[in-house]
Amino acid sequence: MSLACPTNRLAVFAVVALRQRGKTPATIEGGERQMRITRWPSAGALVLQLCWSGFANAQEAPSTTDNDIVVTGSRAAPRSAVQSSSPVDSYSAADLQARGLGDLSQILQFVSPSLEFAGAVNSGGAANARGPTLRGLGQDEVLILVDGKRRHASSLINFNNTIGRGQVPVDLNLIPVAAIERVEVLRDGAAAQYGSDAIAGVINIILRHDTTGFASVQSDITQRGDGAIKIATVTKGFKLGEGGTIVLTGEVRRLSEFNRADVDSRFGRVTNRQGEAGRTDISASVAAVLPVGGGWEAYANAIYAHRNADNTIQYRVPTTSPVLFPNGFLPLVALKLDDVGGTVGLRHEGAWKADLSDTLGYDQADFVSRDTANTSLGATSPTRFDAGGARYLQNIANLTVSRHFGLLAGADLALGVEHRYERYKIRSGEAASFFGSGAQGFPGFNPPTPVDQGRNAVSAFVDGELAITRSLRLGAAGRYEHYSDFGDKVTGKGSLFFQPIPIAALRATISTGFRAPSLQQSYFSTVTSQSSNGVLVNVGTFAATDPVSLALGGRPLKPETSTNLSGGLVLTPGAGFTLTADAFQVDIDDRIALSESLSGTAVSAILRTAGITNASQVRFFTNALDTRTRGFDIIAGWRGRIGHGHARIDVGYNRSTTTIRRLAANPVLPALPLLATSSIDLLAYAQPRDKLNVAGAFDFGAVSLTATVTRFGTFRFVPVTTEQRFGPEWTTDLGADFRVGDRFKFGIGVINLFDAYADKVAERALTQGGSLPYPEAGGLGFRGREFFARATARF
Numbered sequence: 001m002s003l004a005c006p007t008n009r010l011a012v013f014a015v016v017a018l019r020q021r022g023k024t025p026a027t028i029e030g031g032e033r034q035m036r037i038t039r040w041p042s043a044g045a046l047v048l049q050l051c052w053s054g055f056a057n058a059q060e061a062p063s064t065t066d067n068d069i070v071v072t073g074s075r076a077a078p079r080s081a082v083q084s085s086s087p088v089d090s091y092s093a094a095d096l097q098a099r100g101l102g103d104l105s106q107i108l109q110f111v112s113p114s115l116e117f118a119g120a121v122n123s124g125g126a127a128n129a130r131g132p133t134l135r136g137l138g139q140d141e142v143l144i145l146v147d148g149k150r151r152h153a154s155s156l157i158n159f160n161n162t163i164g165r166g167q168v169p170v171d172l173n174l175i176p177v178a179a180i181e182r183v184e185v186l187r188d189g190a191a192a193q194y195g196s197d198a199i200a201g202v203i204n205i206i207l208r209h210d211t212t213g214f215a216s217v218q219s220d221i222t223q224r225g226d227g228a229i230k231i232a233t234v235t236k237g238f239k240l241g242e243g244g245t246i247v248l249t250g251e252v253r254r255l256s257e258f259n260r261a262d263v264d265s266r267f268g269r270v271t272n273r274q275g276e277a278g279r280t281d282i283s284a285s286v287a288a289v290l291p292v293g294g295g296w297e298a299y300a301n302a303i304y305a306h307r308n309a310d311n312t313i314q315y316r317v318p319t320t321s322p323v324l325f326p327n328g329f330l331p332l333v334a335l336k337l338d339d340v341g342g343t344v345g346l347r348h349e350g351a352w353k354a355d356l357s358d359t360l361g362y363d364q365a366d367f368v369s370r371d372t373a374n375t376s377l378g379a380t381s382p383t384r385f386d387a388g389g390a391r392y393l394q395n396i397a398n399l400t401v402s403r404h405f406g407l408l409a410g411a412d413l414a415l416g417v418e419h420r421y422e423r424y425k426i427r428s429g430e431a432a433s434f435f436g437s438g439a440q441g442f443p444g445f446n447p448p449t450p451v452d453q454g455r456n457a458v459s460a461f462v463d464g465e466l467a468i469t470r471s472l473r474l475g476a477a478g479r480y481e482h483y484s485d486f487g488d489k490v491t492g493k494g495s496l497f498f499q500p501i502p503i504a505a506l507r508a509t510i511s512t513g514f515r516a517p518s519l520q521q522s523y524f525s526t527v528t529s530q531s532s533n534g535v536l537v538n539v540g541t542f543a544a545t546d547p548v549s550l551a552l553g554g555r556p557l558k559p560e561t562s563t564n565l566s567g568g569l570v571l572t573p574g575a576g577f578t579l580t581a582d583a584f585q586v587d588i589d590d591r592i593a594l595s596e597s598l599s600g601t602a603v604s605a606i607l608r609t610a611g612i613t614n615a616s617q618v619r620f621f622t623n624a625l626d627t628r629t630r631g632f633d634i635i636a637g638w639r640g641r642i643g644h645g646h647a648r649i650d651v652g653y654n655r656s657t658t659t660i661r662r663l664a665a666n667p668v669l670p671a672l673p674l675l676a677t678s679s680i681d682l683l684a685y686a687q688p689r690d691k692l693n694v695a696g697a698f699d700f701g702a703v704s705l706t707a708t709v710t711r712f713g714t715f716r717f718v719p720v721t722t723e724q725r726f727g728p729e730w731t732t733d734l735g736a737d738f739r740v741g742d743r744f745k746f747g748i749g750v751i752n753l754f755d756a757y758a759d760k761v762a763e764r765a766l767t768q769g770g771s772l773p774y775p776e777a778g779g780l781g782f783r784g785r786e787f788f789a790r791a792t793a794r795f
Contacts (some may be wrong), residue, residue, distance in 0.1 A: 051401050054493045068219055071148065072184040072204040073193070074475070075402055075414035075463045082570050085475055085495035085507050086188035087633060089114075093208070096177055098706050100220060100735060100788035102229050102253050103173040105132050108124050108203075108279045109779070110710055110733070113652030113693045114187050114633055115203075118163040119432035119781030127277065127311045128365070129156035129336050131169020134187060134200035136629055136656035137586065139169035141515055141560075143198035144191070146175070146205045147287075147301060149343045150195070152239070152361025157520040159528060159541055159594065162776050165682045166621060167595030172203075174305035174339050178216070178235040179285040181208045189564030189586065189634060191513030192477040192493035193463055195418070199513045199562045199588065207287040208247045209303055218790035223755065227258030227275070229788075236795070237406065244290035253281040257310070262331035264769035265313065271315040271328065272771045275782065279309040279697040295349045302342030303557075309335040313441030314768055320363035320440065321373040322343040324383060331372035332442025333387070339363045352403050359396045365389050366427070369439040376436020376614075387446030388429035392520070395421045409467035418459045424519035426451040426526075437538060438527055438614045447525040448546060448610070455519065456484045465495075473497040477511075485522070489514050489559060503574065507582075508567040517557040517592055521621045527614050539597050540607070540615030549620035551606045552598055553666040553674060558623050563587045576639040583632040587661070590623035591681055596676045602669060624664045624674045627684060631656035645700035655713075657691040684718040686777040688728075706735040706749075712779035719775050729780040731756050745792040746794045755785040 006743040071078045073086040081088050091111050101107045109117040109132070116133045131139040131154075139158075151170050157166045166173050186202040194202060206524075213236030220229035235249040257278045264271040283305040290298045313331040320328065345357030366389035373381040400416035428434075430445020438444065461479040468474060475495035482488050493511035528538045542549045544557050568582030597617040607615060635652045658678065675683075690713035698705045712729040735749030758780055760773045774782040 019277060022524045067385040070184050071206075072145070072202055073115070073186045073188065073190065073402070074465065075193075076404075076412040076465050082572055082578055082580065083497070085473065085497040086190070086509050086566065087507075087580060087635075089185045089187070091183045091185070093178075093181055096183065097182060098704075098737075099708075099750050100218070100222070100733070100747075100786075100790070102218070102231050102255070104175055104183075105130070105172045105731065107177070108132060108172070108183065108185070110417075110708060111693065111695070112185055113635065113654040114201075114656075114693050115185060115780055116691070119776065119778065128309055128337065129154050129167075129169060129171075130164060130173075131157040131167075131171060132191055132203065133687065134185070134203075135584065135654070136658055136684075136689075137200040137588075137632060138167050138683070139164045139586075140167045140197060140518065141199040143194055143196075143468070144170040144172065144205070144348045145194070145202060146303070146341070147207055147299075147343065149357060149359045150203060150394075150396055150420075150675055151205075151397070152341050152363060152394040153392060153518065153520075154339075155363040155365050155390040155520070156318065157390075157524050158520075159524070159526070159562065161678065163682060163686050165679065166521065166592070168520045171339070172205075173281065174283060175205060175303055176235075176249045176283045176285055178214070178233040178251060179207055179247065179249035179287065179303070181206045181210075183539050188509055188566050188584070189511040189513045189562060190493070191562070192479045192491040192511055193461070193483065195420075195459060195461075195479065196457075196514060196516045196559075199229060199515055199560070199564070199586065207285070208222035208235070208237065208249075209245050209287060209289055210247070211245055212296055212794065214792055214794045215235060216790060216792040218788060220786055220788040221749075222258055223785040223787070224258070224553050226256065227783055227786065228254075228256040230254045232789075240288060244288065245687065246286065246288040249285045251281075251283050253279075255279040255281075258462070258783060260774060260784075261771045262764075264771040265765070266317070266769040270771065271330065271332075273312045273330065273769055274772050274774060277309060277311045279307065282306045285614050292346075292739075297347045297349070298345070299347065300342065300344045302340070305337075305339045307335065307337040307339075309355075311335065315771075316372075316440055321381070323379040324373050324381060329371055329373070329440075331439075332370050333442045334368040335365060336368075337363070337365045352401055353401045354402075355398070357398050359394075359398070361392075361393045361394045365391075367429075367440045367442065367445075369433060369444070372440045372442075374432060374435060374437065374719075375441050376438075377432065382432055384386055385439045385444055386430040387433050387439065387442055389427045390520075391423075391425045392446075393421075393423040407466065409470050411466045411470070412464060414463040416461050416463075418461075420457040420459075420466060421454065422457075422519055423454040424451065424523060425453075426524070431535065434527065434614065436614055442616060443538065444528045446525050446543070448548075448612075449525075449638060451523045451525065451543075453519055453523050457516070458482050461663075471499045483516055483559075486516070486557075486559060489516075489561075503572055505572075506568070507570060509564070510566075511564045513562040513564060515560040515562075515592075517621070521592055522557055524621075537597075537599075537617055537618045538615045539619060541594070542618060542620050544621050546620070547619060548606055548612065549612050551668065552596075552618055552620070554620045554622060555667075557592060557621060558590050560587045560591050560623075577637070579634070579636040581632065581634045584630070586624070586629045588629075589626045589627050589662075591683075592621055593624050593625055593675060594681060595622050595624065595674045596672075596679050598669075598672045600672065602672075611655060621660070622664070622674050625660055625680075625683075626662035627660050629656055629658045642698065643700075645698060647699075648697045650693070650695045651688070652693040657689060658684040660684065677723055679768040681717035681723060683776075686715055688713040688715050688779045691779065700753070702739045704737040706733075706737075708733040715778045717775065717777045719761040719777075720766050723762060724762055724775075726759045726775060727780055729756055729758055729778065730754070731780055740793050743794050745794075747788075747790045747792075749788050751788065752780075752784060752788045757782050757784065758778060 341361035402414035433444025434446035
């Protein structure tokens with residue numbers, strides 16, 4: 001299956017996903033590359049052979065797989081990940097589906113050494129506003145794309161004392177895993193290429209466009225018999241018109257609650273819940289492409305998701321509402337969430353390539369507080385309250401044109417313009433939910449002034465690459481953005497890829513970036529119950545420009561700005577082995593954080609003056625600090641044969657260390673710090689300091705085996721009153737799949753084989769009767785050992 005290498009020119013076409021259509025081999029040509037896709041007859045797996053002449057000195061290309069080809073990080077032709085100037089990882093559908101995990105973010109956490117995902121949480125806001133992080137940075141400092149287009153953020157903001165505090169993530173778990181062809185993770189700053197938020201990197205989710213189909217069911221259960229997960233999926237691709245396809249996918253996931261709370265020493269029984277609450281996710285997607293003639297192609301995709309979730313807040317003792325709840329009560333916050341996003345567009349292939357698109361996203365969340373009481377209403381209080389909700393809308397119109405030029409060893413140029421509109425709204429709860437002290441656990445939304453805010457942003461960008469010789473490629477990108485609420489920002493990026501010998505290459509990038517304050521961070525306002533030094537209090541969160549915030553040291557938010565440096569080595573010695581090692585430094589100035597909860601005589605006086613009666617502490621968003629994150633990634637892989645089977649071994653290691661370069665003082669009340677140890681830890685130190693992933697996959701025709709060992713490094717934060725350091729955590733996962741004929745596959749496995757847990761909280765006896773033993777930080781979580789079984793039928 002050898003291919004001859006054609007000319008030395010760089011191929012160029014707009015962001016393109018490689019597609020497999022049924023079982024028919026296909027050849028895709030693009031200037032210097034030819035790619036042929038076939039199947040292993042025994043395993044049904046895709047094999048892709050790549051041949052190039054530039055940057056390899058006309059050597060014979062090593063065998064590779066389809067997921068080694070990436071489109072993220074460059075607007076030139078798709079290329080092998082080891083030929084990229086920036087570090088990019090690619091994970092195929094098979095990589096994602098081999099795990100016995102149900103959520104996309106959690107799957108990526110266990111395949112990517114640089115990516116983390118916060119574990120199970122109780123808090124109503126945090127449990128439903130969780131996103132992935134890269135290189136130890138924030139959940140809103142990584143950009144999420146779907147088929148190369150910006151995905152909208154959640155309407156929810158994490159206002160609880162957990163990882164991601166004060167951040168607005170994109171919820172990957174609303175996307176059905178079966179709809180995905182592969183996920184590409186760019187581990188490098190890319191704001192000059194893609195815009196705001198791409199400080200830590202980019203996660204690009206590529207949807208399927210083939211005509212295959214399958215249905216699957218999966219069931220998980222923990223060793224303790226709780227936390228059951230049921231997943232049912234069906235997906236099918238069809239031919240559409242002449243040369244087009246349409247893929248339809250539906251998925252239902254039901255997660256039952258699990259509880260790791262201990263006995264409450266105050267009452268001699270279990271009163272709390274520590275563990276993920278019950279949740280039902282229903283999602284559906286469609287992805288279509290259709291040639292329309294004259295070199296034009298129409299495309300569209302849409303993803304809809306509905307979620308119902310129940311989250312508990314900390315236990316209230318019997319004296320809280322003795323008439324309604326003589327035995328005490330555990331407040332419950334019920335979420336109803338609807339989310340929809342999609343893109344329509346036209347692409348043109350020619351000397352000048354063009355991509356015109358419009359992307360819309362909308363997220364709507366509504367809360368109900370139940371099994372609770374408003375103590376200000378006494379015995380007449382309802383036990384169920386409409387607590388209000390939030391809405392977020394984003395619309396992006398984009399035009400990108402690109403062309404390949406025969407300059408030197410080849411050049412590529414892309415130009416684009418973009419308009420982005422956002423709107424954020426808070427719906428107030430019913431009056432009884434926020435009257436007086438408000439509903440226990442989750443008082444209803446009641447902003448001091450109505451929140452219904454929008455903004456516009458326009459941008460223009462240029463992105464180019466020039467191959468000086470077959471061995472040396474340079475890249476540069478620049479972007480100008482204007483936001484209607486804070487003004488202009490210009491960012492840039494430069495890159496280098498140098499391959500002096502066929503088996504080794506050097507790469508480096510330098511870039512500036514930024515992250516605009518989200519509308520949620522600029523305008524969110526509410527009162528919630530929070531644990532402060534182990535004591536439950538009502539804390540008011542106010543907009544940065546609210547009179548209460550300004551009186552306590554708040555200022556209008558500025559965008560975060562960043563400078564990224566990255567340099568690495570790529571080794572491809574052959575025999576199926578590859579290794580990449582990349583070091584990085586990310587400086588972020590004016591980093592946005594949710595301030596400490598401020599209290600005291602001055603705070604109480606300001607609250608009284610503002611007429612706020614249901615809160616005793618205050619916090620707000622602020623540009624409080626500058627940080628520096630340094631680290632490195634090492635990723636090695638081997639593909640080969642063992643006897644009559646195929647084997648794959650991957651080893652990845654990431655180490656990221658964040659330090660505080662500047663911490664702003666409170667300009668109004670210096671005695672009240674804007675950020676203290678607890679808040680700083682959640683921002684910089686509560687994620688694992690390093691992570692090791694070792695994974696093996698072995699395919700012997702009718703039987704496939706997988707094994708994964710993951711080590712999460714140390715972390716520290718303040719679980720009650722004092723900072724605590726938590727030790728490393730190891731977990732081992734095993735899986736086996738058995739094929740029956742060409743259509744059926746059955747799998748079993750165990751997750752966390754050795755039943756590992758994080759260290760327990762040392763000061764747990766100081767709050768809630770010692771009933772909350774585990775930290776809600778780190779990487780492992782506390783589900784313990786669990787087992788899964790699944791069945792898949794292809795059609």
